[in-house]
Amino acid sequence: MAKKIALIVGSLRKDSLNRKFANALVEVAPPELQFEFVDIGDLPLYNQDLDDAGTPPAAWTAFRDKLRGVDGIAIATPEYNRAMPGALKNAIDVGSRPWGKSIWNAKPVGVISASIGAVGGFAGNMNVRQCMVTLNAPVMPGPEVYIGNGSALLGEDGKVNNEKTRAVLAGWAKAFAAWVETNASKG
Numbered sequence: 001m002a003k004k005i006a007l008i009v010g011s012l013r014k015d016s017l018n019r020k021f022a023n024a025l026v027e028v029a030p031p032e033l034q035f036e037f038v039d040i041g042d043l044p045l046y047n048q049d050l051d052d053a054g055t056p057p058a059a060w061t062a063f064r065d066k067l068r069g070v071d072g073i074a075i076a077t078p079e080y081n082r083a084m085p086g087a088l089k090n091a092i093d094v095g096s097r098p099w100g101k102s103i104w105n106a107k108p109v110g111v112i113s114a115s116i117g118a119v120g121g122f123a124g125n126m127n128v129r130q131c132m133v134t135l136n137a138p139v140m141p142g143p144e145v146y147i148g149n150g151s152a153l154l155g156e157d158g159k160v161n162n163e164k165t166r167a168v169l170a171g172w173a174k175a176f177a178a179w180v181e182t183n184a185s186k187g
């Protein structure tokens, strides 16, 4: 049966490389993965006082409800200063509360990363994985995808036209489909 997958891009910029690779991922993924992009740019910064008062911002509630209803979560992120971008960390924090109601608990997660640099966003990718372990989310160990020199892999139309990269993304998506199938029912 098809699995609903939330696809989160860790970058907010409109020309994001990671969004372009996420778009390519959707194109090459097997049909059993039904992706839906979930935006994180409108999430107010996490402040526990608002949860404690029972007055969470509507954007937090919508984000939590959306992610609670999916079978898995895929994340495509850059690295900022050798960590994940603040917007993505904020989204992870928002999803992790109120205490005891984390949307990440037992939710299958997969992470890919891309950078204009050679290291392919490795540190940002690992930073997300670190959080997921703490949050008891089964995060797919491999295949690992760190896309370096990302802008060189795009065609003039801004799309990912590099066949090797598309094959890597297809392999990742196939593995992620199996990962979600194995782990989804435990959520």
Ligand SMILES: Cc1cc2nc3c(=O)[nH]c(=O)nc-3n(C[C@H](O)[C@H](O)[C@H](O)COP(=O)(O)O)c2cc1C
Binding pocket: 011, 012, 013, 015, 016, 017, 018, 019, 077, 078, 079, 080, 081, 082, 083, 114, 115, 116, 117, 118, 119, 120, 121
């Ligand atoms: C605040 C900031 C910090 C960055 N730090 C890193 C870094 O640590 N390592 C790296 O490879 N690239 C770094 N970059 C460059 C990003 O990899 C590059 O801007 C990339 O295109 C961002 O992803 P996006 O295209 O999806 O927005 C940084 C960029 C910004 C804006």
